Structures are given as C-alpha cells and as structure tokens.
Amino acid sequence: FQIPKMPGQDTAARAHSCCFSQGKKLGDALRISAYVFSTGLLVFTALVNSASWFMQNITLGNFWQTAWLEFYVYMEGDEWTIFLVGAALVPALAFWGFNGILLVADITGKPTFITRYRIQLGKNDPVDTKKLCKAIYTALGNQIFISFPMLVPMFYIMKWWDNTFSKELPTFQWFLVELSIFTVVEEILFYYTHRLAHHPVLYKHIHKKHHEWTAPIGVVSIYAHPIEHIVSNTLPVMTGPMIMGSHIVSVSAWFSIALVTTSISHCGYHLPLLPSPEFHDFHHLKFNQCYGVLGVLDFLHGTDKMFRQTKAFKRHKVLLSLTPLSESIPETPKKDE
Numbered sequence: 001f002q003i004p005k006m007p008g009q010d011t012a013a014r015a016h017s018c019c020f021s022q023g024k025k026l027g028d029a030l031r032i033s034a035y036v037f038s039t040g041l042l043v044f045t046a047l048v049n050s051a052s053w054f055m056q057n058i059t060l061g062n063f064w065q066t067a068w069l070e071f072y073v074y075m076e077g078d079e080w081t082i083f084l085v086g087a088a089l090v091p092a093l094a095f096w097g098f099n100g101i102l103l104v105a106d107i108t109g110k111p112t113f114i115t116r117y118r119i120q121l122g123k124n125d126p127v128d129t130k131k132l133c134k135a136i137y138t139a140l141g142n143q144i145f146i147s148f149p150m151l152v153p154m155f156y157i158m159k160w161w162d163n164t165f166s167k168e169l170p171t172f173q174w175f176l177v178e179l180s181i182f183t184v185v186e187e188i189l190f191y192y193t194h195r196l197a198h199h200p201v202l203y204k205h206i207h208k209k210h211h212e213w214t215a216p217i218g219v220v221s222i223y224a225h226p227i228e229h230i231v232s233n234t235l236p237v238m239t240g241p242m243i244m245g246s247h248i249v250s251v252s253a254w255f256s257i258a259l260v261t262t263s264i265s266h267c268g269y270h271l272p273l274l275p276s277p278e279f280h281d282f283h284h285l286k287f288n289q290c291y292g293v294l295g296v297l298d299f300l301h302g303t304d305k306m307f308r309q310t311k312a313f314k315r316h317k318v319l320l321s322l323t324p325l326s327e328s329i330p331e332t333p334k335k336d337e
Contacts, residue, residue: 065169068249072167079165083155086252088148094256095263102218102267106132117269117324119281123215124268135223142222142229150234154242161245170247182240182254183294189236191292197228198288216284218263270315270325278316282307
C-alpha cells in the first residue's frame with residue numbers, strides 16, 4: 001500500500017533539500033574560512049613576532065639605535081635640521097634614486113631586463129623626451145615649492161607631541177602598527193580626494209594634468225596640478241604621522257616607502273618581486289576605474305568592476321618568476337588581428 005503524494009510535496013522536498021544543501025555549503029565555507037583565517041593569523045603573528053624579535057634584539061636593533069644617537073649628536077640636537085633631513089632629504093633621495101634607474105630604461109630602452117616587463121606594450125618605447133622633461137620639471141617644482149614648505153606646519157605639530165625627536169627609537173613592533181595606520185589613513189584620504197578630483201569640473205581644471213599620461217612612468221607619480229599635489233598626494237601621506245605623533249625615523253621611513261610605492265604604481269613595468277602596478281596603470285588607461293591604493297575602497301564602492309573582468313586583473317599579483325606576465329597572461333587578440 002502506497003500513500004499518495006500530496007500536491008507540491010515533491011517541490012517542498014526539493015526546496016528543503018536545496019536549503020539543507022546550501023546551509024551545509026555555507027557552514028562548510030564558514031568553517032574553512034575560520035580555519036584559514038585563524039591559521040593565517042597565527043602564522044602572521046608568529047612571523048611578525050619573530051621578525052620583531054630579530055630586528056629589536058639582534059645586531060640590527062642595536063645598530064639603528066646607535067646610528068640614530070650618533071646622528072642626533074652630530075646634528076647637535078638641532079630638531080629643525082634633523083626634521084628636514086628625515087622628512088625631506090631622505091625621501092627625496094629614495095624617490096629620485098629609484099626613478100633614476102627607471103628613467104634610464106624609459107629613455108634608452110635598456111637594460112632589457114626592465115623593459116621586457118612593460119605593461120602597455122609599445123607605449124613609451126622610448127619615452128617622449130620633451131614630455132618627460134615637462135614631467136620632471138613639474139615633479140621637482142611640486143617637491144621644492146609645495147611638499148617642502150608643507151613640512152613647516154607639520155614640524156610644529158610634531159613638536160607638540162614631544163616624541164618625534166626622542167633619543168630612543170620606537171620598537172619595531174610599534175613601527176609596524178604605525179605603518180598599518182598610516183596605510184589605512186592614506187587609503188581613505190587618497191581614494192576620496194582622488195575620486196573627487198574626477199568630478200568633471202575639477203578634472204578639467206586640475207586632475208587632467210596628471211592624466212596626460214595614459215601610459216604612466218615612475219616620475220609621473222607626482223606630476224600634478226599644485227592643488228592636487230597638496231590635497232591628494234601630500235596630505236594623505238602626512239596625516240597619519242601627524243595623528244600618531246610619530247618619531248622622525250618612522251616619518252622618514254614612511255615617506256620614503258610611500259614615494260617609492262607610488263613610483264612603482266606609475267612606473268609602467270610589472271617587475272619581479274615588486275608590488276603589482278597593474279591596478280593604477282589600469283586607472284590611467286581607463287580613467288574611471290581603480291581610484292585607490294590598496295583597492296579595498298574600490299571593491300566596496302564597485303569602482304573596480306571593469307578591472308576585475310580584464311586580463312590586467314589576472315596579472316595583478318606579485319611576479320615570482322622571470323617570465324613577464326604580459327607573456328604568461330597575454331591580452332586576448334582582437335578579432336581583426
């Protein structure tokens with residue numbers, strides 16, 4: 001004897017089965033995510049603690065503390081001079097030293113070790129020297145007449161904290177914490193000021209200058225209208241240290257890292273072991289995508305949807321081999337080619 005099925009019983013059963021299956025998949029995904037996250041957190045913490053212990057307790061920690069004290073004594077404790085050296089001279093040397101290497105490749109096309117990693121193939125090969133000179137003059141002008149004068153009010157803010165010129169360096173662990181905060185602050189301020197600069201009114205009169213380079217090079221990172229250089233380039237980097245009242249050594253390291261990192265983002269080459277510049281290079285190519293630095297806010301606001309559908313997104317990773325990603329992940333040939 002078989003009990004007849006009620007109408008809709010199969011549908012209800014399938015729905016129940018489907019919900020159960022989806023619930024199981026969700027539970028499994030959450031368990032896996034929790035496992036991966038907790039494992040990653042433990043590994044990261046162990047690595048950071050190990051690196052911190054090494055940096056702080058082996059010769060490196062003593063070396064930097066000794067070197068700082070020697071420099072402080074050599075400068076006779078002149079805080080203004082120390083601040084200029086740390087916040088202006090050292091970052092400027094890092095910027096122009098790194099970009100000097102890139103400029104040789106941009107102008108001469110050599111060494112091929114660098115040029116074979118070009119992102120936009122056929123662009124800046126070689127770079128237009130007249131256009132390049134204009135970019136260099138503008139970058140120097142922005143540094144000398146805008147960035148350096150902005151250090152004056154920053155100096156007095158840092159003195160108010162009464163920690164910037166301490167004879168004792170911050171621990172490596174604390175520097176990592178500061179670096180994380182600086183990065184988050186920069187991401188927030190840069191994303192929204194940069195996106196605002198793309199408003200038609202502001203873009204036409206201010207931000208268009210920076211976008212003259214659809215295929216950017218390293219020095220173009222600070223090739224910008226003076227107002228943009230103040231609001232979008234300099235303040236997002238300066239704000240973190242001013243909020244934290246950081247030591248001048250931390251400020252110097254952060255400014256240098258920020259300048260070299262933005263140079264990498266604009267350099268036009270996806271080089272091995274360096275952070276991927278694909279994200280910002282795509283911004284210069286398409287204008288209305290990828291406004292941020294890390295890409296977190298772009299993901300939240302949906303301003304990277306087009307980017308995520310391209311080969312550039314697949315190439316947006318640290319290159320761990322010597323084979324250019326333009327070769328291993330080439331663009332799809334157009335139909336008429």
